[in-house]
Amino acid sequence: MVESTYCKESKISKVAIIDDKKDDVETEELWIEDAGLEPVYLEGPFKTLHDLITSFSKSGADSAICDHRLGSYYAQFDGAAAAATLFKNKIPAILVTQFLDIDRDTSIRRWRKNIPALFPRDEGNVDTICKAFMDTVKELSGDVSEYRRPQRALIRIQEINSEGGTEVIDALIPQWNPKKAVRFPIDLINNKLYEYIKIGTRFIANVNTGALNSSDLFFSDFELAPAPDNDI
């Protein structure tokens, strides 16, 4: 058993596992036990996120690790939604997935604001999960890292596309990187603003412009940017 400094500092002890695949659950149990923590598996099925919260409360766990793609026989929502909902309920929850490259711009980005830490499954180990829990616990305590601090930012729509059945926007965030487009699901924008969504439209939203990688960006609180007057 490796006692990670991060796990000690995060002060968590019992980790709920939210995952529908037996092999992955076993791996997660090993990571958790190796970190000196106690795993507890949450048996589904979960029709709603409320069901999940109820089950979590009964488990005695103080934290959670969620797989992202959950089979519909196990849950009617994905792991990102689960992790974000737990986080919003002040529970340190982290996300793991083998589909990070595929889902990061859509089903994960949708919830990314409330997922301080996630990692690809092939990078999973004791240190990874303990660091992830540490980062999550810190953010819950109000210590938000420079990479996660939201700022009001201008967003310039470059294209509107579809990815895996989800309508997405490809945009530039000049304050983050004026030369690298970022994709996010259209439903992050309030549907009252949909009529304004077209190429060239500018919005203002909360974005963590200190993020180092585009996969870590999250968006919230969109408003339409006014067109500038001809005064400059």
Next chain:
Amino acid sequence: MISEETKLIILDVGHGNSSILIDDNSSIVIDAPLGPHLIDALRQLKITEIESVLISHADADHLGGMIGLLLASDINIKKVFLNPDASKDTDIWYDFRTAVSVARKKYNTSIHTELTTGLTGNIDLNNVRVQVLWPTPEIALAGAKGFDLNNRPLNSNAISAVIRFLYNERPFALLTGDVEYVGLQNLIEEHENIESEILIFPHHGGLPRGADPTKFTHELCSYVNPSIIIFSIGRGKHNTPRQEILKAIKEKLPKAHIICTQLSEHCATEIPVDEIEHLSNLPAKGRSLNCCCGGTIILTFTESGISVSPSPEKHLEFITDYAPSALCK
């Protein structure tokens, strides 16, 4: 607010420029490049109101961060000064104009489309006089695609604003933006004296357009005669500071203290493995990659003189250990 001392903070923003002048609970920001470090520094310093933001010229590495600053609801900017640049008919210029529109209407920020010598005396702080040494109004009217009165071609860098601060009537800092040869010639022709104790070297120590870098540096050093020269650079970006410029400085001003915000690849091929300990606690772009040299540099002014943080001694210790081929030695 933050401090009753007078300080000039040269932020490590990587390749770009950004400075914060603080005097008697008031502040001025000069240039705002892309990235969160300026806003983070302002928040860490608990600056919720800025008297003036001066934008030297419209390149993204001096202006791009204004978008976020203008949109920030927790930092009130009273006035922004800049010269419009019609050559910048770009998306980011439009983005900036959009942010200006928001700030003007939502936060009552006053936008002034002039940053010229005519403003000298109008943007002073309590203990600090602010001089705009360049451009003159007639040059600003020519614009970045025009010509000076000697028919020399201008560009965005040539009309980059040059700002000097005086503390108790003593010129202590000259911020030169990206000014290059034509700008320097006009500056020298316009003013008898452009001396200053501290020089923020133009264009991050990159090649000055239209001039031999050695001659340009010799001329600049002669006229400014600084004792401290600061380069605001990004490691690995654009080959700055140029080695010939450092050589020219040492020829002309052998006793000047030279310091860069980040560790140039010319000074050390490897980034230090150990944590760099001499840095201030203010945000510095190079910190996350451990490639700071001076990092964010803090100059504090008192009646008895200027103190620099990191101190020249700490800086020397660092470069002795980690940058044996440092260009500034």
